[in-house]
Amino acid sequence: MNRPVSTDEQKIDEVLSRGVTEVIVKDDLRKKLLSGERLRIKLGIDPTSPDLHLGRAVALLKMRDLQELGHQAVFIVGDFTAVIGDTSDKEAERPMLTREAVAHNEATYKEQAGKLIELSAAEFHHNSEWLGALTYAEIGEQADAFSVADFIARDNIARRLEAGKRVSLREVLYPLMQGYDSVAVRSDVELGGTDQKFNLLAGRALQEKYGQAPQNIVMGPLLEGTDGRKMSSSWGNTITFAMTPSDMYGKIMSMRDEFIVRYFELCTRVPMTDVHEIEQTLEGGALHPKDAKMRLAREIVTIYHGAAEAQSAEESWATTFSEGGVPEGAPTVEVASGATLRDVLKDVAGSMSELRRLVDARAVSEVGGRTFETIDDTITQSATIRIGKHRFLNVVVK
């Protein structure tokens, strides 16, 4: 479990550069990594949502790299912060998480994150252990490390103030809590996204206040979703760890070309020399973007599901979309002979009006067969019905 700490300079430099936007303080961290000292690497996890997406993989892969260098992974489950949470979401009233919910999400997290990191060598802590025990006096003391101006200067706060939006005092407390986590676990390095910069820096400030050496910070970029916007579950542009191999493969294939190289760098462990080569051949036109993407999809699916599954996802994708076949895993319904589209598809479409529109748009057809003309068309033999590009339904006539 305690592997020796590696001071391989080349590996260390890759750790400090691949998928990294900023390191604070870079020289100091580099020196520490080279010193052979075993460092404590902190990564906070949010137990509110059980589904990890590829955006999270950036920090987790970084953690993995550091683990391989022999450093100690320290995960903080934000069970306390999740409750008091930051209210930046417009959906107000964040529900109080029950202990069961936290435990459940944590278990899911471990299961999913375990694809990327060595779980058995990682520490897990709950920040309710120490945050819940703080007294008002101590909180006041900590709060003294920051000025109101610091907060107002923050981009996201400033923008909301500008726009006349409400900013809760509670949100201002958030960095204090995250910062104190670093004190509690004696963090040497904290990982996070660039959006976390302020909170990460708060850790340094508080550690100094408590007489600890301030942690170094490694910030990674925020991964774009498949459509180029910020990856967010509400946009539907995420790729989650829990997706089936085919879904994951398909999602990656429908991603914008311009992110291919970025995804290789951030979401895979393909050596950077290969990544650079892919980048160059793509630019030179020697490599078709589709082929690059297929390799990318294979690499990523392999991480989460293994090589065999990746292989069959690729084959399934090829038959479905290149040869007009049917994907595996399409839902199946049984109907009586003579059933009409309206009977069979109203639920799939969402509403009758929607189904009418789809049929009018000639979006509903039998795979390899006719295109339906009206919602009263009947189905007399088993077939696979396709709605638009992505939705399939196997219909079995009894």
Add this chain to the structure above:
RNA sequence: GCGUCGGUGGCGGAGUGGUCAAUCGCAAUUGACUGUAAAUCAAUCGCCCUUGCGGCUACGCAGGUUCGAAUCCUGCCCGGCGCACCA
């Protein structure tokens, strides 16, 4: 607490008594083109049906005025801002 401005479709944001199911932008869906990419073009984008210049339900909530209200009035709820109160 007082004053003031505001709460409209997934989001932003028009509309301020009469064809308003609600201009427009974004997002989304579908078709064409493709590599299930992007870009582009086109259509759709509350629900229901016997598809009609059809019916029903919608503009924070509840009432009211009116032939008629998202638009006016009253009360309540929620948010911003200002002032005060409390210290």
